[in-house]
Amino acid sequence: MTMSPTLSRRALLAGTAALAAPLAARAQKPGSVTAAIYPGAWEEAFRDLVAPALKKSYNIELEMQALFAVDQVAKFAASRGAPPFDCFVLDPGPRATALERGMFEKFDASKLASRAAIPAALVDEWGIGCNAQVVGIAYNPKKLPKPKGYADLFKEPWVSRLGLTGFGTTFGTVSLIEIAKIFGGSETNIDPALAELKKVLPKIAAVSSPAALPGLFQQGQCDVTYTNTQTVTTLKDRGVDIEFAVPETGATTFLTTLHIAKGCENMDAAYKYIDTAVSKGVQDALQKPPYNFIPVNKEVALGKDLPMRSLDEMSKFVTHDWSKINPLRGQWIDRFNREMAK
Template sequence: MTIALPLSRRGLLAGAALLAAPAVARAQRGRAASVTAAIYPGAWEEAFRDHVAPALKRAHNVDLEMQALFAVDQVAKFAASRGAPPFDCFVLDPGPRATAVERGMFDRFDASKLSNRALVPAGLIDEWGIGCNAQVVGIAYNPKKLPRPKGYADLFRDPWVSRLGITGFGTTFGTVSLIEIAKIFGGSETNVEPALVELKKVLPKIAAVSAPAALPGLLQQGQCDITYTNTQTVSTLKDRGVDIEFVVPETGATTFLTTLHLAKGCENVDAAYKYIDTVVSRGVQDALQKPPYNFIPVNKEVALGRDLPMRSLDEMEKFVRHDWTKINPLRGAWIERFNREMAK
C-alpha cells in the first residue's frame, strides 16, 4: 500500500523551481547582454551605429546602447551620478581624459581581456584605457590658391595670412596647434602668450575667425584657403571634392589619441570589454577609416590611407605630443581670452 504524503507549499515551489531551471537557463543563454557607451554626437554616433553595433551583436550577442555626449559632458554627467555610472564606457580626447583620471572616474583597464590586444601598438594602451582613433594635426591648404607652406610661421606672412582661417582653444586640435604656434615665437606648452600676441598683430588681415565646426564649411566655400586642422577634416573635405592638402609643419606633426575607458563601478564589465575589443578589431577599424568617417585606424592589420603623413602607426611615436595635466588648468583662461580678443 502506497501512502501519499501531503506536500507543503514550500515543497511545491521548490519542485516547480527545479522543473523550471533548465528553461530559465536556456532563456538566459539566448538573451543578449548589453553595454551602454558614451559616444560623440554626429559622425561618431553614426559610425558606431552603422559598424560597431552590428559587429558587437554578431561576435558576442551584445546589444550596444549609446548616449550621445561630448567629452566634457561625459565627465560632468558622471560627476553628477553619485556612484551610479550613467554609462559603462567613456570615449575621450586627452584633456577630458586627464581630468577623469585625476578625479578617479575610471576602473583600471585590463588589456589581457582583449583578443585584439596584440594588434594594437603597445603605446596606445595603458592602465586606464586604449586608443580607438588617432589624430594627426598640421596645416591644411588649397594648392590651387596658395603655394605650399613650410610651417606655422608662414601662416603669419603673405600670401598665406590673408587667406587664413583660425579657431581657438575649444577643441583639442585647436589647442595643440596654438601651442605649437606659440613655441615658434618663444612660447611653450604652458605659455601661449606669444601666439596670441602674433595673432593679434595680423588679425586685420586674417580671412576668418571661426567656431571649429564652421571652419570646414568656410574652406569648402572658399572663404579661407589655409588653416591648422587634423587629417580627418582634410580627408572629409577631399571626399566632398574640395581642393585641399595636408602639410606636416617643419616643426613636426602633432598627434593625440581618442581613448576608450571603463567607467568606475560599471556593472556590465564583461560586455564593456567585448565592446572595446570590437571597436579595435580589424573589420571595424577598416570600416571606420573609410569615407565618410575617415578615422585613423589603431589596428596594425589595417593599411593606413595614402593621404596620411605616415606609413605605419609606429611612426607616430616621432610626432609631437602634449602633457594635458599641465594644459588643463590653463585652458579655460585661454579659451576666454581668445574669444574676447580674436572675435571679428
C-alpha cells in the first residue's frame, strides 16, 4: 500500500459544501466508536454485521457517519484538530491524500487478535485492508462471446454493446488506465484511451454514471463493461446473465483500507472495531449475498466466482501508483465528462 499524493482543490471540495460550516466538537458516548463508512451497501453491511459482532464481543456500540471517501478527507480537514470520527474507510486515492496530510495515527497491527490471519501485504504502519477489489470485464455470456481483453471492447460484437463510465470511481480509473496502456499510454497518460473511445463513441451502447451502469446492464441496455467482481456477483445473485472475464493483460486489484483518525481519543475501541471488521466470522458473512465483499482474512474460503483461489494470488494482479494518479484525476474526470457525452 504505497501512495502519497495530493487531491486537487476542486476534487476535494466537490460534493462537500455542507462540510464547510464550522464543526462542533463531537460528543462521543462512553463505550462507543464512531466510524466513517461509505453510504449504501457498506453502511448496511456494517450495521447488519459489524455492529452486532462488536457489541457482542466487546460491548462497544458502533456509531457510523455515512461519507464517501473524498468527503471523509474534507470533513477531517475542516475539523481543526477535533476528529469527527475515530476511523476512516478509504480507497487508494483518498487514502494517499489523507496519508500525505497526516490524518492517520500510526497503526499497530499487533493489537489485533486477527493479525495472523491477514496477509502481510494487506497491512502497513498506517492501516489495514478490510476488503479487496478485483477489476476486469463483465459480459453477458448469452449475448456475447467472452472478450479476451480490453482491446476487444473496441471491436464488434462487443463495442456496440459496451457500457462506458469514467474516472469517478477507482474501478473506472484503473480500467481506463489499462485501456490507455494497450494503445500506448501509461499510468499518467490516458490520451490514447480517450482518443480510441472517441473513434467508437457513436457505436457505444451507453455512457453512464457508475451508479447507474449496473441497472443498465440488468435491463439489457448494455452487455459488456469494465467493473469489479462485487458488482458481477451482486447482479448474478439477482438472476442477471453475467460473467467476469480476466483481461489478457491481467486483472487489476486494489484495497479498501481502515485507518485510525489522528487525534482519536478512544484508541482501544478503534482497534477493537477494526479487529472485528477483519475477523473470520464477520469477513465470512460479508462475503455472502447481498454484500459480496472479497474477504481479507485467510481463514475464510473464497467464493467460487472469484478469479483466484487464495489471497496470495492477488500479488500477481495489476496495481497502480496513486501518488502519480491523484494529481491528474480531477482533470481526467472533467475531460471524460466533456468528451464522452452522448
